[in-house]
Every structure is written in C-alpha cells, then in structure tokens.
Amino acid sequence: MIPLMLPAVSDAEKPFVTRLSKNRTDSPWESWCIESSESQSVFSGENGLFQIVGPGIQDLDGDIVIVTPAAGNAERIIRAGSTQNSLLVTERCDQLCVMCSQPPKKTHHDRFGLFVQACLLADNGITIGITGGEPTLYKQEVFQLLETVLKARPDLKFHVLTNGQHFETSDISQLRQELFRKVVWGIPLYSNDAAEHDEIVAKTGAYERLHQSFDTLLLSGAKIELRTVVLQTNLNSFPALARHIAGLLHFIEQWSVMQLENIGFARNRWDSLYVDFRKSFNPIAQSLDVASLFGIPTKLFNVPLCHLPEFHRNFAVNSISDWKQRFGEKCLMCSKKETCSGFFEWHPAEMLDEVSPL
C-alpha cells in the first residue's frame, strides 16, 4: 500500500500547499529537495525548511502535498503520475449507509482554500476526485472550488462523489455553465424500491429526494455516473433496478456496479452483506444484459476477473487505486493480472487465494 499521509516537521505557522521537486526551482509554489535518504527528505521553499519522513525524493518528486505543521504531517493530496487522486472535503454526512467505507464524523475542518491551491498546481489534463463524507453539505464551497479551478485550468476534469440529496432547482442556472461539462457527479442508487434504498442509506425519504435531484441534474445537462454497491439485501433487485435505470435514467453517462469493500461499517457486517459472485451472479448477469439491451454503458468495479463468468468479464474494469490494490500469491501465475482489479488491501487475507488464475 502506498502511504498517503506522512509524518512531517515544519516551523510554518499554518498549513500550506506545495509541489515537491528534486530540482531547484524558482516557483513560489514548489519546494526543492536539499537532502534525501531512504527514510526522509528535507525541502526548502516559500514556507521555509521542512522534513518529510518516509519515502525518499524519488517517490515524492512532483507530488502536491498539504503540510500541516500542527498535526506534524504531509498529505500527498495529488500524486505525480497517479490517475486516482481524491480530495476528501468533509467527513460529515447526512446518510449512514449500511456499508459505508468512510464512516462519517460530526466535525468539519474547512480546507477548501488549500484544495483550490492544490488543484491549480495539478498536472495537465488529470481528473481530480472530490469525496467525503458528503461534499454537497458544503455545496456552495464545492461549486466555488469547481468554478475557480476550471476557469483557471480548463484542462482539468472533476469527479464528485455525492449522495444527491442537496441539489435544488435554483442550482440549475449555475450548473448549466459550460465549465460544469468537465464535472461528473458520481451518485449512488441502491435499488428501484424506495424502501430498500432508504433502508440501505438509513434515511427515510432519501430515494424520493434523490430522484428530485436527478430531475435537477437532467435539466442542468449534468453528467452522472450512477453507482450501485452489490449487497445481499439488494442483490435480487438488480434486474428491476436495471429496468428502472433504462426507463427513467437513461441519460446517465455510466452505471457502475460495485463489489463491496471490507472496510468501515462493512467490516463488521461482512457476512450479512458480501455477495460471492462465484456463487450468486445471476441477478447481476440479468441486470448487465438488460442494461446492454437498452444501451446503458455499464461497468463492474472491484471484481477480480476470475470471479466472473467468462461471458461477463468484459464489463469488469481494473478499478482499484494503485495505493490500495492487492493480489493473492496465486495471481502471480495469472495471465490477466495486468487488467484485473484484484482486491482491496483490506480484503480478508484468507480470501485472497480464492482465485483461479486465467
């Protein structure tokens, strides 16, 4: 696993954003390495000297970090060469999903100013994720971040993960701006059955409110990636959900069907939530076929290729970020390892070898 939060020592008075460089630079936004070993690097820049403990400069070169002196850490907020960088803008949320991978907290630290600076330094053309908690609890701040960055950096794109509970018709004129065509909203819908969806997200009325937001987003010309995590509780609803999407939500960019992560709330509920696709794939297969029939672009996320019937393997994408991806020992013998998602770092160790090399 690639560490994203590193111990750091700095005398700066407040948190700052900088890009790490192995070469001396005149940019006020970059800090150059003046000393490095395998276990620590010392940098110099506008905010004085600071030390980062952990990987050497060869691994950190080009990373954009937020250094927080009071906390004694440096957060690799946008890693050089990585296609999977996300800004966790808040840990608050107004849902309590049964399988939440990042259980919400009540407190919020506003770091939008730092996030904007980090985005403005990003490599050309990358997509930056915005996640939480629920980002749209701070909707105007999120909109402002997107507008500020995309006006200055039209080469960038954003993917915002949101529960879709807070879009209003009054947002339509703002969202219709051309720069919002660079934004994809990743929105979970867990069932076509309102009660089932509401139970999974632990919020009465969430399904109805979500569909109001879909209307708003449709009228805004917004790009939507619909996301559905497979659970024992919604498995049998998948074919009906696929028909619901084909009938009402066919304007979406993509439907992402996702395997469960063994982290957060799901860790203690694994036995009652996890669906082993090797044993129970029929409802998913039916839903993929319905989606295909109606031209809904559909992908399977976080599923090892060998857990799928051959006919449906082409729906799977290598979706697990490099910093949290893991394979079993038997995978070394597999010819499909390069294109396989493998497992999350936190997948139960005893299940890592439940694979069949292809």
Ligand code: SF4
């Ligand atoms: S054996 Fe490993 S690499 Fe091959 S398909 Fe299965 S999980 Fe993926």
